[in-house]
Amino acid sequence: MTARTNVFAGSTLERNAELRDEAEWVAAQRADPKARHVVLGTDGRALIQTGADALRLLGTAELLEFAAEPLPTYLGSDEIGPLFFVSLDQVLAERIASAVDGAFIDLRSAGTRLHPFQANLFATARALAYWHVRTRFCGVCGMRVEWHAMGHRAKCTNPECATEHFPRVDPAMIVIVSWRDQCLLGRQASWPQGRYSTLAGFVEPGESLEDAVRREVFEEAGVRVGECEYYSSQPWPFPSSLMLGFTAKATSPAIQVGRELSDARWFGVDDLVGGLADRSIVLPPRVSVSHELIAHWLRRTAGLELTQLLSDEPWLRPSA
Secondary structure (H helix, E strand, O other), X not given: OOOOOOOOOOOOOEOOHHHOOOHXXXXXXXXXXXXXXXXXXXXXXXXXXXXXXXXXXXEHHHHHXXXXXXOOEEEEEOOOXXXXXXXXXXXXXXXXXXXXXXXXXXXXXXXXXXXHHHHHHHHHHHHHHHHHHOOOEOOOOOOEEEEEXXXXXXXXXXXXXXXXXXXXXXXXXXXXXXXXXXXXXXXXXXXXXXXXXXXXXXXXXXXXXXXXXXXXXXXXXXXXXXXXXXXXXXEEOOOOEEEEEEEEEXXXXXXXXXXXXXXXXXXXXXXXXXXXXXXXXXXXXOXXXXXXXHHHHHHHHHOOOHHHHOXXXXXXXXXX
């Protein structure tokens, strides 16, 4: 099978999960003079170098000039050394940006602007930072938690409880459904006019991924799905999802739009080619696995490359 790497995926970061509880190793990572830190503000954006599509990583000494006790969380290591992230008060983060000639970037923009390794680094930091903010108290007894494993595990401070908590990842399926030479796309009422995307939904307890595909497609579009196959996955920390991409075949073309969508329809190759040309159809951005699923369907069905059909950002309409 051809390798498929989505935005935010395919990182070469060495996470060293098996070493995060070893005190001597942890101390060595924190003291490493080659350690670097991703800086996040409380708004979730990351510090980049002004005029360059690259994260502005701070060395330990540089970081300590601004924050006396930064509480870094370990991300992993690359060929240079350890990598951490710090989540700082927005005022302090802005002060650092001004001092180091930096600016801030949001995660969606980073997905296509940064090098894939750095985009994944930012995505990992953002997901962990979100979990930290929402896991300050034990969900079992309500007592405060303390951090272990370099920020990758929380433990209740109540000795009678001592429950351990781990970062949450919510699995969601996303699928391109085909019927003969057409594909199924839907739209939500809140989206810009003409925007269509593949169908998606969260996996429910006790449900396999394939069962989730069949249930969600029927709930949203009234289409029954038979055969479905895994395609590829994508970390999607908006705020904590893992998108699991599928291809599927409908057993019937009948559509009955559910309450989650305002429209769902079958698109042939000519429909997409013509719609993209006259801007009557707006597809998901390149940062999403939905975009890749549509590209895969076009390639498999007609031998066309979606990138060659797009002259600009396909999810934005030109100004009047």
